[in-house]
Amino acid sequence: MIVPQFEYLVPQSLQEACALLGQHGSKAKVLSGGSDLIVKMKNGLAKPDYLVSLKNLDELKGVRYEAGTGVIIGSRTTHNQVIANPILREKYPSVCAAAATMAAYQIRNIGTIGGNLVNAVPSADMPPILIALGAQARIVGTAGERVVRVEDFFLGPGRTVLGQDEILAELVIPDQATTGSNYVKFGLRRAGALAVVGVASSVTMAGDVAKDVRIILGAVAPIPMVAREAENVLRGKKVSDDLIQHAGKVAAVESKPINDIRGSAEYRRNLVDVLTRRSLKAAIEKGHV
Amino acid sequence: MVTEAKTSVKRHIVTLTVNGDEHVALVKANTTLLDLLREEFDYTGTKKGCELGDCGACTVMLDGEPVNSCLILAVEADGHSVTTIEGLDQNGKLDPVQEAFVNHGAIQCGYCSPGMILSGRALLNRNPHPTEREVREAIAGNLCRCTGYVRIVEAILAAADANS
Incomplete structure (x- = not known):
């Protein structure tokens, strides 16, 4: 099994990387961890003429906290680095837990959180929890920097808002009032x-009233889907088991699953119901887990 | 669209420390770390299985962390340090994980063993006293079609006990 030939480019700065991407357009692809891209290339599903490696861009690695901004995760941070990071473990263990559901240990040492988003697979595990926590994507291109909500980052399977000369640099989880979240x-x-x-959810509880609720469904629509109607079932209400039951049913109805090798649409709808209830209950009772 | 005729393929110098020894090679950009280790450096203990990151037969430690060498380009590993199964013994004495695999009958056909043992060793390095569940999670990316995993899990747990 052979990786098709390509020209290997190793920029020394983010600006140089964006310039190379702009110069080569659709013939170039970004190489971050490679756990998805190299497999696609071996399978003949991607045949870039140029790979722009991010390996020397250490500024895209690691997790830090900036007061007034929030937790900032570099796009080249591997899943295992996300799982082990003390800042995330303290503030948003739900993000660590979501990363831990993915693949296997060796792959989590290779694959990066940025790659998981940019690949834009409908079943990706990181987008739902990041959207539930209101995360933003910092995107850098030749023309400068822009910030997009992760919620607005995806356009369809394999498609994102990234322009040809743009790179996902960082993810920002802003400081927030949420009291619980999970995936x-x-x-x-x-x-x-x-x-x-x-299913990822986050809640902002005030006593037994859900001041705010986010419910994000993965693998049941072309992109991670916000279950808006289910959110409205609970938002501003005093929570009860009946209301959570109802939210699960509503989420199942508004989801748009397809039949595929992993499950039928009908089965997936049932799962949305069950998992939404489980996720909400845990977010309300257990905090960020 | 006219494709440019590729008259020559560019090669890159890759310097790799393998099991403590420095190696230098001239590789094409599309060479995987797995092929570099096996074909250029003769570390054939690293096995080639699915080549898609599912089976874990090609597991090596890159800077101490287990990775699938079939998914990493050799050029990306330039300047880094790799441990293969050939590098685990100390002065001719097997690593406790290797010893335990032998004693517990955890090796049948042996094809998964190098990757399995390296995943086990990496686990014990970061967590000297894992639970059975933690062992199973650590080797979830290493497929074995012979043993049913029971003896492999026993062996890693036994090696952990031998640590204490």
């Missing part, structure tokens, strides 16, 4: 399995 995934195995359905 619940159902895969056909515990490891090495894509989500059949994944």
Whole structure:
């Protein structure tokens, strides 16, 4: 199994990387971890003439906290680095837990959080929890920097808002009032399995009133889907088991799953119902987990 | 569209420390770390299985962390340090994980063993006393079609006990 030939470019700065991408257009692809891209190239699903490696851009690695901004995750941070990061473990263990549902240990040492987003697979595990926490994507291009909500980052399977000369540089989880969040995934195995359905939620509780609720569904629409109607079932209400039950049903109805090798649309709808209820209950009762 | 005729393929110098020894090679950009280790440096203990990052037979430690060498380009590993199964023994004495695999019958056909042992060793390096669940999670990316995993898990747990 052979990786098709390409020209290997190693920029020394983010600006140089963007310039190379702009220069080569659709013939170039960004190489971050490579756990998706190299597989696609071996399978003949991608045949870039140029790979722009980010390996020397250390500024895209790691997690830091900036007061007034929030937790900033470099796009080249690997999943295992996300899982082990003390700042995330303290503030948003739900992000670490979501990363831990992915693939297997070796792949989590290779794959990066930026790659997981830019690849834009409908079943990707990081987007739902990041959207639930209101995360933003810092995008750098030849013309400068812009910030896009992760919620608005995806256009369709494999498609994002990134322009040809743009690179996803960082993810920002802003300081927030949420009191709980989590990601619940159902895969056909515990490891090495894509989500059949994944549900992330966050809640902002004031006593037993849900001041705000976010419910994000993965693998049941072309892009991570905000279950707006289900959110409205709970938003501003006093939470009860009945209301959570109802939110699950509403989320199942508004989801748009397809039949595929991992599950039928009908099965997925049922999973959305069950997982939404589980996720909401945990977010309300257990905090950020 | 006219494709440019490729008259020559550019090669890159890659310097790699493998099991403590520095190696230098001239590789094409599309060479994987796995092929560099096996074909250029003769570290054939690293096995080639699915080549898509599913089976874990090609597992090596890159700067101490287990990775699938079939998914990493050799040029990306330039300047880094790799440990293969050939590098685990100390002065001819097997690593405790290797020893435990032998004693517990955790090796049948042996094809998964190098990757399995390296995943086990990496686990014990970061967590000297794992639970059975933690062992199973650590080797979730290493497929074995012979043993049913029971003896492999036993062996890694036994090697952990031998640590204490």
